[in-house]
Amino acid sequence: MRRAYFKNNWVAALMVAPQLLIIFIFFYWPTSQALYWAFTLEQPWGGGNTWVGFDNFSAILTDDLYWYSVQVSVIYAIGSTVLAVGMALILAVFVDRQLRGFKAYKIGMIWPYAIAAPAVGLAFRFIFNPGAGIMLYINQVFPGLWDPISNGNHAMAMVVIAGAWKQVAYNFIFFLAGLQSIPRSLLEAGAMDGARVLRRMRDIQLPLLTPTFFFVLVINITDSFTDSFGIVDTMTGGGPARATNLMVFKIFNDGFQGLDYSGAAAQSIILTILVVSLTFVQFRYIERKVHYT
Amino acid sequence: MNKSYPALAALALAFCATTASADKIKFDYWYGLSGDLGETLAETCNRFNASQDKYEAVCTGYDGYELVVQSAIAAFRAGKAPTILQSFDAGTADLMMSGEFYPVQKMMADFGIEIDWANYFPGIANYYASSKGELFSMPFNSSTAVMYYNAADLEKAGVKAPTTWEEFEAALKAVKAADPARCGLGYEPSVWVDLEQFSAIHNIGIASNNNGYDGLDTQFTYNTTLHVKHMENIQRWINEGLAEMKTPAGGMGSQDAFAQNICTFMFGSIASHSSVHLKAVDGLSWDVAMLPIYEGNTRHNSVVGGASLWVLSGKSEEEYRGAAEYMKFLATAESEKWWVSNTGYIPVTKSAFEQLTAEGFYSAAPYKGREVALQSLTFTEPGPLTRGYRLGSMIQTRAEWKSEVEAALAGQKTMQEALDTAVERSNAMLAKFAKTYEGKTLP
Numbered sequence: 001m002r003r004a005y006f007k008n009n010w011v012a013a014l015m016v017a018p019q020l021l022i023i024f025i026f027f028y029w030p031t032s033q034a035l036y037w038a039f040t041l042e043q044p045w046g047g048g049n050t051w052v053g054f055d056n057f058s059a060i061l062t063d064d065l066y067w068y069s070v071q072v073s074v075i076y077a078i079g080s081t082v083l084a085v086g087m088a089l090i091l092a093v094f095v096d097r098q099l100r101g102f103k104a105y106k107i108g109m110i111w112p113y114a115i116a117a118p119a120v121g122l123a124f125r126f127i128f129n130p131g132a133g134i135m136l137y138i139n140q141v142f143p144g145l146w147d148p149i150s151n152g153n154h155a156m157a158m159v160v161i162a163g164a165w166k167q168v169a170y171n172f173i174f175f176l177a178g179l180q181s182i183p184r185s186l187l188e189a190g191a192m193d194g195a196r197v198l199r200r201m202r203d204i205q206l207p208l209l210t211p212t213f214f215f216v217l218v219i220n221i222t223d224s225f226t227d228s229f230g231i232v233d234t235m236t237g238g239g240p241a242r243a244t245n246l247m248v249f250k251i252f253n254d255g256f257q258g259l260d261y262s263g264a265a266a267q268s269i270i271l272t273i274l275v276v277s278l279t280f281v282q283f284r285y286i287e288r289k290v291h292y293t
Numbered sequence: 294m295n296k297s298y299p300a301l302a303a304l305a306l307a308f309c310a311t312t313a314s315a316d317k318i319k320f321d322y323w324y325g326l327s328g329d330l331g332e333t334l335a336e337t338c339n340r341f342n343a344s345q346d347k348y349e350a351v352c353t354g355y356d357g358y359e360l361v362v363q364s365a366i367a368a369f370r371a372g373k374a375p376t377i378l379q380s381f382d383a384g385t386a387d388l389m390m391s392g393e394f395y396p397v398q399k400m401m402a403d404f405g406i407e408i409d410w411a412n413y414f415p416g417i418a419n420y421y422a423s424s425k426g427e428l429f430s431m432p433f434n435s436s437t438a439v440m441y442y443n444a445a446d447l448e449k450a451g452v453k454a455p456t457t458w459e460e461f462e463a464a465l466k467a468v469k470a471a472d473p474a475r476c477g478l479g480y481e482p483s484v485w486v487d488l489e490q491f492s493a494i495h496n497i498g499i500a501s502n503n504n505g506y507d508g509l510d511t512q513f514t515y516n517t518t519l520h521v522k523h524m525e526n527i528q529r530w531i532n533e534g535l536a537e538m539k540t541p542a543g544g545m546g547s548q549d550a551f552a553q554n555i556c557t558f559m560f561g562s563i564a565s566h567s568s569v570h571l572k573a574v575d576g577l578s579w580d581v582a583m584l585p586i587y588e589g590n591t592r593h594n595s596v597v598g599g600a601s602l603w604v605l606s607g608k609s610e611e612e613y614r615g616a617a618e619y620m621k622f623l624a625t626a627e628s629e630k631w632w633v634s635n636t637g638y639i640p641v642t643k644s645a646f647e648q649l650t651a652e653g654f655y656s657a658a659p660y661k662g663r664e665v666a667l668q669s670l671t672f673t674e675p676g677p678l679t680r681g682y683r684l685g686s687m688i689q690t691r692a693e694w695k696s697e698v699e700a701a702l703a704g705q706k707t708m709q710e711a712l713d714t715a716v717e718r719s720n721a722m723l724a725k726f727a728k729t730y731e732g733k734t735l736p
Contacts, residue, residue, distance in 0.1 A: 041729040044366050045391030050731060059725075065718075131545050149538050150703040241700035257359045258689035259366070259387055260725070 031272075037265035044259040056266035065242065066250075066267075070274075073247045076160060077224040083164035084220055085213075088171030093201065095172075096179040106176070113169035117230025124162035125235050148236070152243025155236050159244050162231050163224060171216045178212035179205060214290045218282050225275050247271050317349040320608070320615040321375035324354055325361035325600065326434065329571075330564075333635045334379075334434075340631070341622045348615035350377075358384065358600060359688065365605070369393065374605045376612045377619065379433065381600040382420070383687035386505070388603060389429065390685070390730045395604040395613065397620060398428040404617040408624055412642045416670045417597045420681040423736045424506060430601040431620050432641040434632075436564040437595045437670045438483075438490040438584055445578040446475065446557040458526065458585045461558075465535040468557050478536035479547040479556030480527060482698045484691045485598060486560045486584070487527070488520055493679045494586055494669070495519055496593040500723075505683040509727040509735065513690070513719050516712040519587060525708045528701060538702070552577065560584065562598055563666035567637035570659045581662040583669040593679045595669045599638060630654075639666045683735060685726030690719035 038056055040049040060066050091109060095102045112120070126132075128148060130139055135146050148154040182205060190200045229248050232238060238245035238253065245253075248271065255264025326334050331354045338352035355361035358381035368374045380388060388394055401408050410418065413432055421430045442454055450467035452460075465477040492499045497518045505511040515521075530536040539550040539559075551559040552572035566581065573579070586592050602623075604616050622628055629645040632638065634654070640646045646667060649655065655664040673679070684690065693715045701711035 041725070043391060043729055044387050045393045046370050047391050047393065050729070052728075059721075129545070149540055150699070152703065239696065239699055241703055241705060242696050245696075253692065254689065256363045258686060258692070259363075259384075260686065260689060260722075262729075263725075 034265040034268055037262050038269050040262055042261040042265075044261055049262075052262075056262050057270070060263065060266055060270065065245075068242060069245050069247050069250050072156070072243065072245060073225060075156065076163065076228060076244075076246055077221050079156075079160040080163040080167065080224050080228075081217065081220040083160060084167035084171055085216055087164065088168045088175050088216070091168070092172050092175035092179055093205070095176055097197075109172050110169050112166055113173075115166065117166065117227065118234045120162055120166045121231040121234030124158065124165070124231075128158045148240075150240050152240055155240055155244050159228075159231055159235055162235060163228055166231070167220055167223065171220065174212050174216050175209065178209045182208050210290045214282075214287060217286070218279060221278060221282070222275055225271065225278075247274075317345070317347060318611045318615050319349045319351050320377070320612040320619075322350045322352045322377040322379075322616075322619070323361050323365055323375040324352065324379040325356075325358035325381065326379070327354060327356045329568075330434075330636055333632070336635075337623070337628065337632065340628070341619055344622065345618065348618050350615070350619055369605060369607075372607070374607065376604060376608045376616045378603045378605055379600050380430070380603050382598060382682070383691065385421070385430075386683055386685045386687060386726075386735075389423075389683075389736055390733060392736070393606045394429065395606055395608075396423075396427055396429045397431045397602070397604055400604055400613060400617055401620065404614055406617055406621050408621070409642075412644055414641060414643060414646075414667070414671055416594050416675050416680075417641050419675050420597050421601045425736075429736075430603040431623065432597075433602050433623065434564070434599040434636065434638045435597050435641050436562040436599045436638055437597055437666050438486045438560060439563050439581045439665055439669065440584055441551055441559045441561060441565075441569065441579060441581050443551070443554070443557045443578065444580050446471075454580070454582045455585050456582070457588050458523070459588050461585045462526070462530070462535070465530060465558070469535060476537045476539075476550065476556040478530060478558040479539035479550035480531065480536045481538070481540050481547040481559075482695055482702070483560065484694045485562075487524065487698075488515060488694060489682060490584060490595050490598075491523060492518065492520060493596045494584055494593050494672075495590050496676065496678050498678045499682065500684060503677040504681070505685075506677070506680070506735070509685070509723075509730060509733075511684065511723055511727075513716040513723070516709070516716040519590075521709055521712055523587075524698065524701070524712065528708050531702060548572070551579070562637075563639060563663055564599065564637040566663055567659070581665050583665055583672075592672055594672045594675055596675075596679060596681050597670060634660065637663065639663060639670070684723065685730075686719075686722040689722050693719045693722070 037049075039053060040051050041056075042049040095106050095109070128135055128146070130136065130146050130148065139146055146154060148158050186204055186208075187200055190204050195203065225246075226248055228246050229252060232244055232246055232249045233252075236244040238249050247267065251264045251267045251271065254260045254267065258264075322338065324331070324334050335352055335354060338350045342349050353375070355364055358379070361378065362380050362384045365374055365378045365380075398408075398410060410428060413428075417432045417435050418428055421432055422428045440454075444454075446468050447454060447464065450464065450471040452464045452467045455461040455464045468475055468477050488499060492515065497520070498504050499515040499518075499520070500511050500513045502508045502511040527536065531538065537550075537556065539545055539547040539556065545553075545555075547556065547559040548561060548565055548568065549572065550556045552569050552574065554574050554577050563581070569579070583592075584595065602620070604613065608616075623632075624642075626642070626645045626648055629640050629642060630649060633640050633645070633649065640649060650664065654660050655662075675681075694712075697711040697715035698708075700706055701708045706714075
């Protein structure tokens with residue numbers, strides 16, 4: 001195969017430079033600043049800082065409530081990913097089978113991803129309001145069944161559902177594309193051999209969907225750690241009693257609201273390491289089981 | 294030709310206007326009030342600009358005090374800070390420690406603008422002054438906490454507006470007896486009302502070093518004071534059904550629950566007075582009173598809330614002169630009256646308050662009742678424990694209190710355990726704050 005390449009490396013460098021510059025300014029530079037702050041005590045209004053070595057990290061890592069925040073984030077990540085991936089898969093299979101009205105339904109499914117997280121949060125806050133609407137009726141029949149104001153588990157469930165709802169749309173697109181790229185002839189051959197719908201799904205469609213599945217899993221887990229801020233901020237503000245104080249929300253709260261720049265910087269370094277290592281683990285161990293056709 | 298003439302004239306006029314405004318010296322003013330209050334604040338800028346041909350205030354609103362302070366810090370670090378910043382009580386300690394501001398009293402003196410500082414209510418001025426009494430920031434939108442009550446409910450239950458917490462509990466029971474389905478107190482945990490204002494009117498401290506004024510090595514003490522008993526009482530009222538949690542996270546905050554005639558009592562800032570008026574359902578009969586105190590205590594003044602105007606360092610002399618003119622404009626009785634009548638805030642000077650009272654401002658709706666806030670704020674001369682709080686990391690320590698109280702109210706621990714934990718964690722934050730500013734002292 002013939003490969004096209006630049007004879008002059010300088011031209012190539014010039015072409016990539018704008019992109020590299022953007023990445024440097026908006027990613028590497030802030031990250032290096034955060035790294036520096038994580039080892040100092042930074043005064044918010046400038047005016048100097050003190051080098052404290054690993055003090056910020058040891059303060060965070062010995063803090064029970066930080067670990068609680070990690071635990072809560074993991075629960076959120078697992079909960080919203082399982083829900084979002086599961087729902088998206090079911091919906092995509094339905095659309096792929098071209099059930100009645102699937103075209104309208106396909107467009108409707110894609111919309112939620114275009115909605116900003118805070119708007120999702122506000123909408124779900126309204127839906128799950130225990131004192132109004134549908135939840136009020138349920139609470140009147142079964143008193144105390146739904147109480148996200150003081151019950152942390154309920155609040156967490158509420159945030160997980162809202163987060164998953166937003167993510168379903170994204171997953172749906174990928175699953176649908178994955179399903180549609182499976183050659184019809186395979187399914188038809190299966191059908192002629194007497195395999196019924198569920199059998200064909202289990203033995204043909206799902207195995208062929210594993211690359212998509214893996215991609216969606218990585219994106220969902222990463223996203224749930226880093227992009228959950230808007231929903232938590234509008235729905236629960238991290239409460240009640242820190243039950244939904246996800247790591248990314250805690251960073252915002254400590255750093256920007258509490259002006260503890262150093263503590264927040266150290267936390268974001270830890271979060272970065274966590275997300276990177278999670279993704280690494282996924283690629284290292286789960287990807288082995290994925291077969292790209 | 295005739296037709297285009299007015300258009301040309303308008304164009305020429307517009308040109309003159311733009312050159313005139315281009316000649317004006319501009320200075321930036323960032324504020325954190327949003328919604329109706331933000332629009333009213335923007336109007337003070339317009340009024341100032343209309344009254345001036347030399348200076349122009351360029352006013353930018355942010356959605357909340359935290360956000361405006363955070364944005365100002367980012368801008369300051371990039372050398373693009375505004376000249377005037379509206380900052381709230383919790384941002385005070387960091388600003389004071391940084392020293393990156395131009396004390397407003399000094400600025401006015403430097404520009405030869407006469408302001409009668411003694412005219413400011415001491416309870417308000419002290420909060421924004423150094424330990425030596427020099428005013429650092431300009432008192433502006435000021436409030437304090439009061440009790441809102443539904444007068445019709447109390448009449449039906451046959452009780453008067455309570456002045457002590459003992460009477461308050463009796464009133465809750467009477468209201469419940471008259472109508473068992475009624476929400477007595479719509480409760481929303483508020484560290485500002487339940488801890489800071491509560492402690493001030495009982496003349497008890499929340500932290501050592503006279504609430505932080507005397508040094509950075511401060512420790513919280515509120516887990517050992519009357520505050521514990523108060524929080525336990527609130528918890529008991531909720532458990533007995535006398536009070537109900539009404540928070541925005543649950544879909545409806547205490548203010549909405551009160552305005553929609555669902556709850557008999559709520560506690561909150563006097564600044565909500567106008568909001569309650571706007572939101573009140575038809576026929577809601579309500580009033581405000583000072584916060585109750587526990588029997589056997591002498592009432593003291595409550596502390597000021599709201600925000601003040603800081604002048605940041607590193608600006609040009611011209612910009613400072615503009616800022617000084619703006620402060621002068623705000624300090625006139627007329628501006629103050631305009632601000633007070635268009636918002637729920639209280640006047641910050643004695644003369645404006647007297648003038649308003651003499652004009653009968655406080656004797657008729659919708660402003661009737663707001664004088665209660667001043668009565669509460671000026672109940673006694675501010676003492677070492679009631680002049681305010683000078684504590685670092687205040688936003689975080691306030692959040693600790695809230696999270697722990699929520700945990701106790703959810704039944705995860707006792708109130709005493711919750712407050713002990715909150716104090717312990719908050720003390721770690723104070724220690725970190727002191728270490729961040731090692732070797733410096735509060736001005």
